[in-house]
Amino acid sequence: MTCELTQTVLHGYIDGELDAARAADFERHLISCAECVTALEAQETLHSSIQRAGLYERAPASLRQKLQTQLGTTTRSSVTPIRNSAPWRLLAIAATLLLAVSLGWRLFPALRGSPSGTDFASAIVDAHLRSLQPGHLEDVQSTDQHTVKPWFDGKLDFAPPVHDFVNEGFPLQGGRLDVVRGRTVAVLVYARRKHLVNVFVWPTTEPDSEPLSGSQLGYHWITWRKSGMEMCAVSDVSPEDLAELHHLLMQ
Amino acid sequence: MSAGVEGKLDVLDPQDQARFEQLVLPHLDAAFNLSRWLMHGRADAEDVAQEAMLRAFRFFRGFHGGDARAWLLQIVRNTCYTWLEKNRSVDLTTEFNEELHPQPSVSPETLAIAGDNRERLTRALEELPVRFREVLILRELEGCSYKEIAAITSVPIGTVMSALARARQRLQRVLTQPPVQQKQAAETGGRP
Structure with missing residues (x-):
């Protein structure tokens, strides 16, 4: 081990924490440093293994019950059960299901029977990782919005907004169709440095909304409604990066 | 308690x-x-x-x-x-300034095989000093940003990256060592 960047900048790069200039510097460095390339590959393997292993442990029901009793009895007001009291949580579950349905449905027919427990959660992550394998991500692979947009025509009963944000650091990678809650939706794929962002788009009759965001098993999501379209961006990039993409898509 | x-x-x-x-x-x-x-x-x-x-x-x-x-x-x-x-007398004072040990570079393939075993991965994580473990859990499982990790663990934001680098190096080492050496690594772990 001689290149000191393997112990510093490489990690900021993997974690999407470098600013654009430093990330570009590191990418240039990668061209000439075999050691960093190997280290990067090793770290990405480790990252995938950790994600795949389903190590995240959710709060057991016994803990929820204890808290409910303790917080409930000491606050006099009748506290609704924790599980039902937070709209945020329901949204998190909805987003997870959205991910699960769109990715899991297609890839994991076995999931249809038992959508519960940590096995389910790790299967989602697994499915997400699989969708990032070559060949699974895009049905139409093009960085040209004028190729991607017409591709959706005739395949959907709505026209998803397709824009390339290459100058803003989110180059369009392509698009694909997916199935969410039994209906076909559009998915736009953007790159953010070495990471990928899936943006799910489907029509809605609900009014416009402020963005809601959250995290699930190390993946972040942000969802909002605008002009009759509901969108949900999911990725392992930082929440700040997702917020930036949301901002671009709102323009 | x-x-x-x-x-x-x-x-x-x-x-x-x-x-x-x-x-x-x-x-x-x-x-x-x-x-x-x-x-x-x-x-x-x-x-x-x-x-x-x-x-x-x-x-x-x-x-x-x-x-x-x-x-x-x-x-x-x-x-x-x-x-x-x-x-318990757990060493909570691990600093992230331990010497980097020169080590043979680990091939992604070796890591893939070692990391593919959930139990082994769990054990390896559990053997890490708690300061290393927490940054890994916050980053890899909870998806926290460096800023959040800095706030949660009370380290300056500038050292989160190197803390993660060292934690990952340590995990990689424990994962790819045979069991006996693994134990030694855990025992000497956390003492700069």
Whole structure:
């Protein structure tokens, strides 16, 4: 081990924490440093293994019950059960299901029977990782919005907004169709440095909304409604990066 | 251990109660997951997560907006550390300035095979010094940004990257060593 960047900048790069200039510097460095390339590959393997292993442990029901009793009895007001009291949580579950349905449905027919427990959660992550394998991500692979947009025509009963944000650091990678809650939706794929962002788009009759965001098993999501379209961006990039993409898509 | 929290809790007014339920309770999974990985054993983890949640409830009036998850996880971490200090002689003082040990570069293939075993991965993580473990859990499982990790673990934001680098190097080493050496690595672990 001689290149000191393997112990510093490489990690900021993997974690999407470098600013654009430093990330570009590191990418240039990668061209000439075999050691960093190997280290990067090793770290990405480790990252995938950790994600795949389903190590995240959710709060057991016994803990929820204890808290409910303790917080409930000491606050006099009748506290609704924790599980039902937070709209945020329901949204998190909805987003997870959205991910699960769109990715899991297609890839994991076995999931249809038992959508519960940590096995389910790790299967989602697994499915997400699989969708990032070559060949699974895009049905139409093009960085040209004028190729991607017409591709959706005739395949959907709505026209998803397709824009390339290459100058803003989110180059369009392509698009694909997916199935969410039994209906076909559009998915736009953007790159953010070495990471990928899936943006799910489907029509809605609900009014416009402020963005809601959250995290699930190390993946972040942000969802909002605008002009009759509901969108949900999911990725392992930082929440700040997702917020930036949301901002671009709102323009 | 929860004797101290079984007394009457402060009564939050209905508005604060609703805010607590909306902002903090949704992060119960995150609280438990961190506790599970910092503590040894699920029973302790559950107790500590419970105590942390009640503390959060009690201190909620002191929370003036911002990142509720980071705020809660900071309380969870402090509760874990208090418990660990009181109950066992765990080295909580690991600094991230240990010498980097020159090591043969590990091929991604070797790592893939080692990392593919869930039990082995779990054991390797559990053997890491707690300071290394917590940054890995926060980053890899909880998906925290460096800024959040800095806030939760009380390290300067500038050192989060190197802390993660060292933690990952350590994990990689433990994962790819044969079991006997693994044990030694764990024993010498955490002492700069």
